[in-house]
Amino acid sequence: MIAGFVQNRHSREALKLFSELHRSGLVPSHSGFTSSLFACANSGDIEMGKQIHSLAIKRRFHFNPFVGNGLICMYAKCRNIQDISRVSGTMIARDNVPWNSLDYRLSENCLLDDARKAFENMPERDVVSWTAIISAYEQAGHGDIAFELFGKMLAGGVKPNQSTISSLLGACGCMGATKLGEQIRALTHKVGLNACLFVSNALISMYFKCGSLDGFQIIQEMSYRDIVSWNAVLAGCGQNGLGVEAVEIFRQMQAAGILPNEISFLGVLCGCSHSGLMDKGWEYFHSMHQDYGIMPLVHHYSCMVSLLGRAGRLSELKS
Structure with missing residues (x-):
């Protein structure tokens, strides 16, 4: 009970x-x-x-x-x-459960030095232990240290899991290291994680953050796509000013029966803003609440302000 x-x-x-x-x-x-x-x-x-x-x-x-x-x-x-x-x-x-929890919780509270000490003091380290500390450094923006730890992990004979790979791809995206991301992608085939949804979604984000359009290829090759997959592409379109492509991806997502959420609309609105798609931007903005019952948040309003400002229609900002 x-x-x-x-x-x-x-x-x-x-x-x-x-x-x-x-x-x-x-x-x-x-x-x-x-x-x-x-x-x-x-x-x-x-x-x-x-x-x-x-x-x-x-x-x-x-x-x-x-x-x-x-x-x-x-x-x-x-x-x-x-x-x-x-x-x-x-x-x-010598059970790893509490040690892994300690490392994760310290990392969660941004106490990297304490997390590293806890990691070094572990009597044994498994893939969860390594992934926790690698992810901590990746999230803190220390991708170089994350990859240094990953090298030691492989040298110790520990096989990465989907969370390890996703953290490393996130580091590649933040560093703009496309070639390094390609190497991690090759590794996913070697360890049998290439068909993993979690990894594929991370690959999409990595490519777009690096300014590469290969993210489109990834989603087309996926046998199954969830809302995270579609949102990753929409976010990538927004980041790279691909408004027309964002509109098309949004249409494909709807055709696939996936209901958009706040993040979906943020991606497509950002794409519309960068490409000056005024009418489409207004259409999606009004559709959020009218068709899907989603109340716009401050980021959605910011996209509309940017869209109107780029179009020189500042008089409509108050509406």
Whole structure:
């Protein structure tokens, strides 16, 4: 019941049940402790989390890797970094679950140095460990270090997964390193990830960020496309001023039965803005709310301001 409440985002109800369980005299299991800690993380209730932590120590459950994972998640979500370090110091098991969680949570809070230290202190490193630290450096804009770590990962005999590849492609896009991206693409064929939807979507984004139109080829070759695939192409069109192409991709997406979302409209509006497609821009802007019930956000309005400004129709801005 506690786990069910947590999974359905009813954190308060989960914590009430945990309190009732404790008052009844029954000893919670490790899964009970873990679920309750995730409930504290989701609700930001660090005081309750500390009480559960104390109870876990009393019952000697704090050495359990899953409880350790829950503790790290809870303290990280509550941004209590000091206690994260204290928890990591008690992790005597060689199970990678809490260590990977520690690395991920530190990275999530932009604490790269601490994340790197945690990574270096891991008794063992698997693909999740390597991917977490590579992704952390990629998201922080340190693509060179991400690739340096990737080289060490391969030298250690660890095979990349789809998340590793996607992070590296993201780094290539930010660095404008098309040739390096091509090498990663070749690697996806070697490790059997070339048909992965997640990787294909990352390839589309990489090509467009590098100013290459090969992203169009990728989506045409894909046997299955989701909303992320279409949005990646639309965003690429917007980034590269391809208004006519954005309109055509939007039409193809609709024909495929995919409902556009806020990101879809942002891409096509940006494309229209850069290409001066005034009538099409107004058509899509009004269609957002009238046809799809999507309220325009500040970025959509910014695209329209840019579109009207480029067309010299500033008098329409107030409308």
